[in-house]
Amino acid sequence: MKNIVFIEGLPGIGLIGKLAAEHLIQETDAKKFAELYSPHFPHQALVKEDATLRLMKNKFYHGTIGDIDLVILVGDTQPSPSNSYGHYEIVTKILEYLMPFGISRIFTLGGYSTGGEVVEKPRVLGAVSHADLVEEYKDSGITFRDDPGAAIVGASGLLLAMGRQTEIRGVCLLGESPGYMYIDAKAAKSVLEVLSSILGITIDMTALEERAEETENLIKKIQDMQRKSMAQNVPEMSKDLGYIR
Amino acid sequence: MKNIVFIEGLPGIGLIGKLAAEHLIQETDAKKFAELYSPHFPHQALVKEDATLRLMKNKFYHGTIGDIDLVILVGDTQPSPSNSYGHYEIVTKILEYLMPFGISRIFTLGGYSTGGEVVEKPRVLGAVSHADLVEEYKDSGITFRDDPGAAIVGASGLLLAMGRQTEIRGVCLLGESPGYMYIDAKAAKSVLEVLSSILGITIDMTALEERAEETENLIKKIQDMQRKSMAQNVPEMSKDLGYIR
Amino acid sequence: MKNIVFIEGLPGIGLIGKLAAEHLIQETDAKKFAELYSPHFPHQALVKEDATLRLMKNKFYHGTIGDIDLVILVGDTQPSPSNSYGHYEIVTKILEYLMPFGISRIFTLGGYSTGGEVVEKPRVLGAVSHADLVEEYKDSGITFRDDPGAAIVGASGLLLAMGRQTEIRGVCLLGESPGYMYIDAKAAKSVLEVLSSILGITIDMTALEERAEETENLIKKIQDMQRKSMAQNVPEMSKDLGYIR
Amino acid sequence: MKNIVFIEGLPGIGLIGKLAAEHLIQETDAKKFAELYSPHFPHQALVKEDATLRLMKNKFYHGTIGDIDLVILVGDTQPSPSNSYGHYEIVTKILEYLMPFGISRIFTLGGYSTGGEVVEKPRVLGAVSHADLVEEYKDSGITFRDDPGAAIVGASGLLLAMGRQTEIRGVCLLGESPGYMYIDAKAAKSVLEVLSSILGITIDMTALEERAEETENLIKKIQDMQRKSMAQNVPEMSKDLGYIR
Numbered sequence: 001m002k003n004i005v006f007i008e009g010l011p012g013i014g015l016i017g018k019l020a021a022e023h024l025i026q027e028t029d030a031k032k033f034a035e036l037y038s039p040h041f042p043h044q045a046l047v048k049e050d051a052t053l054r055l056m057k058n059k060f061y062h063g064t065i066g067d068i069d070l071v072i073l074v075g076d077t078q079p080s081p082s083n084s085y086g087h088y089e090i091v092t093k094i095l096e097y098l099m100p101f102g103i104s105r106i107f108t109l110g111g112y113s114t115g116g117e118v119v120e121k122p123r124v125l126g127a128v129s130h131a132d133l134v135e136e137y138k139d140s141g142i143t144f145r146d147d148p149g150a151a152i153v154g155a156s157g158l159l160l161a162m163g164r165q166t167e168i169r170g171v172c173l174l175g176e177s178p179g180y181m182y183i184d185a186k187a188a189k190s191v192l193e194v195l196s197s198i199l200g201i202t203i204d205m206t207a208l209e210e211r212a213e214e215t216e217n218l219i220k221k222i223q224d225m226q227r228k229s230m231a232q233n234v235p236e237m238s239k240d241l242g243y244i245r
Numbered sequence: 246m247k248n249i250v251f252i253e254g255l256p257g258i259g260l261i262g263k264l265a266a267e268h269l270i271q272e273t274d275a276k277k278f279a280e281l282y283s284p285h286f287p288h289q290a291l292v293k294e295d296a297t298l299r300l301m302k303n304k305f306y307h308g309t310i311g312d313i314d315l316v317i318l319v320g321d322t323q324p325s326p327s328n329s330y331g332h333y334e335i336v337t338k339i340l341e342y343l344m345p346f347g348i349s350r351i352f353t354l355g356g357y358s359t360g361g362e363v364v365e366k367p368r369v370l371g372a373v374s375h376a377d378l379v380e381e382y383k384d385s386g387i388t389f390r391d392d393p394g395a396a397i398v399g400a401s402g403l404l405l406a407m408g409r410q411t412e413i414r415g416v417c418l419l420g421e422s423p424g425y426m427y428i429d430a431k432a433a434k435s436v437l438e439v440l441s442s443i444l445g446i447t448i449d450m451t452a453l454e455e456r457a458e459e460t461e462n463l464i465k466k467i468q469d470m471q472r473k474s475m476a477q478n479v480p481e482m483s484k485d486l487g488y489i490r
Numbered sequence: 491m492k493n494i495v496f497i498e499g500l501p502g503i504g505l506i507g508k509l510a511a512e513h514l515i516q517e518t519d520a521k522k523f524a525e526l527y528s529p530h531f532p533h534q535a536l537v538k539e540d541a542t543l544r545l546m547k548n549k550f551y552h553g554t555i556g557d558i559d560l561v562i563l564v565g566d567t568q569p570s571p572s573n574s575y576g577h578y579e580i581v582t583k584i585l586e587y588l589m590p591f592g593i594s595r596i597f598t599l600g601g602y603s604t605g606g607e608v609v610e611k612p613r614v615l616g617a618v619s620h621a622d623l624v625e626e627y628k629d630s631g632i633t634f635r636d637d638p639g640a641a642i643v644g645a646s647g648l649l650l651a652m653g654r655q656t657e658i659r660g661v662c663l664l665g666e667s668p669g670y671m672y673i674d675a676k677a678a679k680s681v682l683e684v685l686s687s688i689l690g691i692t693i694d695m696t697a698l699e700e701r702a703e704e705t706e707n708l709i710k711k712i713q714d715m716q717r718k719s720m721a722q723n724v725p726e727m728s729k730d731l732g733y734i735r
Numbered sequence: 736m737k738n739i740v741f742i743e744g745l746p747g748i749g750l751i752g753k754l755a756a757e758h759l760i761q762e763t764d765a766k767k768f769a770e771l772y773s774p775h776f777p778h779q780a781l782v783k784e785d786a787t788l789r790l791m792k793n794k795f796y797h798g799t800i801g802d803i804d805l806v807i808l809v810g811d812t813q814p815s816p817s818n819s820y821g822h823y824e825i826v827t828k829i830l831e832y833l834m835p836f837g838i839s840r841i842f843t844l845g846g847y848s849t850g851g852e853v854v855e856k857p858r859v860l861g862a863v864s865h866a867d868l869v870e871e872y873k874d875s876g877i878t879f880r881d882d883p884g885a886a887i888v889g890a891s892g893l894l895l896a897m898g899r900q901t902e903i904r905g906v907c908l909l910g911e912s913p914g915y916m917y918i919d920a921k922a923a924k925s926v927l928e929v930l931s932s933i934l935g936i937t938i939d940m941t942a943l944e945e946r947a948e949e950t951e952n953l954i955k956k957i958q959d960m961q962r963k964s965m966a967q968n969v970p971e972m973s974k975d976l977g978y979i980r
């Protein structure tokens with residue numbers, strides 16, 4: 001591999017990064033080559049379609065487009081928001097794992113909450129690891145941030161900020177989105193459009209829109225399941241009744 | 246020991262797994278052979294009937310039914326719900342301890358909340374470590390889950406998901422239950438019926454029903470005690486007044 | 491030292507254990523011989539009367555009454571209630587430190603909340619490390635608990651439950667108290683009366699009552715100070731405004 | 736360097752310490768010579784004016800006034816308030832780093848909340864590492880505390896309390912302030928006036944007042960941005976939707 005591009009799409013606002021990265025995996029027929037498990041992930045097992053259980057994990061995929069090798073990171077979760085230490089540890093492990101590959105560029109994908117405001121055509125807001133990248137990508141449809149003090153939480157921010165100190169260069173691409181309880185395929189599409197323009201590739205977006213619709217349905221189903229859910233929830237029990245002999 | 250079956254029944258929804266596993270211990274006259282202590286358990290001592298104090302713990306029992314050796318795990322508690330790291334650590338220790346025994350099958354017992362809905366005849370929902378086990382157990386009265394995305398929290402999920410990676414094969418059995426503040430002997434009975442059918446054994450359920458009644462009374466007594474409780478609660482004091490000299 | 495009795499009086503319900511232990515220090519003119527610091531204690535410095543700052547700590551005192559050597563543990567705080575790991579670590583360190591002394595008996599002092607109910611003559615409820623101690627101390631004015639399932643939180647419970655496994659024998663003495671926001675000298679007096687009866691010593695309680703009154707005044711002063719307090723509180727600031735350059 | 740004075744101004748009440756220390760950096764034209772990163776800091780990257788991302792950090796500056804060498808510590812954040820362990824670790828690292836320099840005096844700067852009460856002329860309240868320093872600084876405009884039991888949270892308190900045990904001598908200077916959601920340049924000015932009187936230096940306060948005004952404007956802007964913010968917030972998503980495949 002020579003021209004290796006690393007793309008991160010872990011869960012975040014509107015699942016935008018995750019949707020975009022998974023679509024890219026599908027469209028480039030990328031193959032999983034590594035998995036990341038951590039005791040900093042939620043202590044639960046997920047039920048698969050064949051009724052088997054698996055741990056929560058992050059996954060590395062490898063795909064190619066032209067002469068570009070894509071390494072794509074997606075996954076079920078990031079550490080809990082109260083566990084800063086876990087976030088730093090996992091991002092460090094990811095970078096240590098990637099360093100030997102010789103990553104030429106990193107793109108972290110995510111969302112940017114408008115605070116509920118619905119946007120007709122979501123902008124893609126950007127931040128970079130090195131200042132000269134603004135110049136390099138200024139014609140790629142990215143709105144570079146000029147609000148000093150803004151913060152990018154989790155892997156999308158840490159990978160670039162830590163990568164900067166290890167000479168990994170890259171851009172964070174955040175699609176504008178009304179916010180949380182909403183799977184935002186429209187914003188994911190905007191992010192992918194910018195990314196494909198940068199990489200000089202063409203991505204069919206049809207499946208992304210269908211996927212978004214399916215996902216919305218799945219979410220409704222899951223929210224419905226939450227009351228009558230399979231989740232064996234330990235906390236309340238162990239606190240209130242766990243000391244019964 | 247040749248045909249060794251491991252059964253987990255730590256506290257969870259409706260104390261279903263704990264009730265079922267403790268009943269099995271009683272009915273098979275199983276003997277305790279090991280204890281698990283952890284700094285990830287709540288920092289409190291429990292008062293026993295003879296007024297002695299003991300640490301919170303998990304316990305391993307050994308019993309036999311026919312040619313089956315049962316290793317049964319029960320206990321006072323699991324780590325607190327905010328401590329994912331502790332959950333992973335304890336499940337890892339349990340598996341490390343069990344591996345040398347050569348476990349042939351693992352059953353984790355628990356509850357599945359219907360979100361308050363009372364069910365006449367609780368179903369037993371299942372998930373497996375390996376897909377072929379669905380076929381093996383399809384006539385055992387288990388409703389195998391087909392809701393991808395559902396999660397099983399704590400030891401019942403993690404033991405199977407982690408066991409899968411160490412070639413320990415097994416099934417998670419979850420009895421339907423209205424939910425939390427309720428000791429659900431009916432669901433525990435359903436779970437035990439499935440388990441005894443699988444193991445080809447007969448278990449007298451009379452004591453389980455009596456036990457459930459006793460437990461309900463004990464709970465009321467304990468809830469009553471909570472206000473005028475022996476619990477030496479440290480937090481508020483140390484925060485507000487602890488710095489007085 | 492031959493007949494060494496260890497007494498724990500760290501902060502808890504009604505500061506009963508702390509008040510009792512500090513009174514005993516005063517009355518026996520015990521001398522501080524060791525201090526315990528921990529990163530599991532609150533991250534704050536305390537202002538002393540001479541305007542100097544010191545870390546939060548626990549303190550070991552040595553006193554003698556007749557042929558009894560007293561080792562008394564008091565302090566500013568215990569770890570935060572969400573930090574079970576810290577509680578276990580500190581109690582382990584305390585026991586490791588004490589073991590070489592050859593402790594012949596341990597008494598942990600604390601409170602037992604009645605849930606607000608004011609009691610005319612507070613009982614002293616007890617629990618033991620070894621069952622035969624109930625017989626030994628049955629005429630000492632202790633009401634031994636027979637509520638299986640009750641829990642004693644923090645050092646008072648853990649020291650005895652862990653000490654049990656290291657052959658340190660002892661009793662937990664809990665004075666009945668209406669509960670939290672109340673410095674309960676009356677309950678502390680009850681606890682000390684039981685303890686002095688056990689140790690066969692006489693303790694002047696006058697100062698304890700005066701001390702309690704002073705403490706109540708100090709608390710009011712401190713509560714008053716909390717709004718206009720010297721506390722340099724970091725959290726809110728660092729979360730909301732800390733990212734300003 | 737011979738006469739080395741260490742000044743801490745990390746974020747706290749009213750950002751008083753931070754404002755004062757940053758003004759001192761500006762006025763003495765101090766230069767950054769070291770940075771401190773920690774996995775105990777919030778897991779987010781900050782966007783700089785040039786759209787580059789950087790980790791949260793603390794920074795050490797070196798400046799000179801006359802024959803005094805100033806080492807000034809400022810930064811974006813302290814560990815989260817629930818992470819006592821992180822606070823102790825970072826303060827320990829800071830002291831270990833500073834010890835070889837041979838610090839002759841340490842001043843920690845911060846705020847003291849009046850609980851909302853606006854003060855015309857903020858007093859500067861003080862506490863010391865060693866009792867004789869009260870005498871030394873009694874004519875410097877410091878009101879030394881005589882409220883035993885008061886606590887100073889975070890680095891301002893810990894540095895002096897821990898420094899005391901490593902023979903680093905110093906004073907904590909806290910400007911009176913109405914409290915939290917308020918950038919208090921007036922209190923910062925009071926603190927700097929005391930500090931410059933002690934150090935025998937003159938500091939132009941004009942820029943501090945302007946700076947405070949700018950900061951207030953920036954805060955309004957940031958608060959406004961919070962709804963439509965760039966923050967890629969992970970928690971809610973990963974908890975509710977993160978387990979979608």
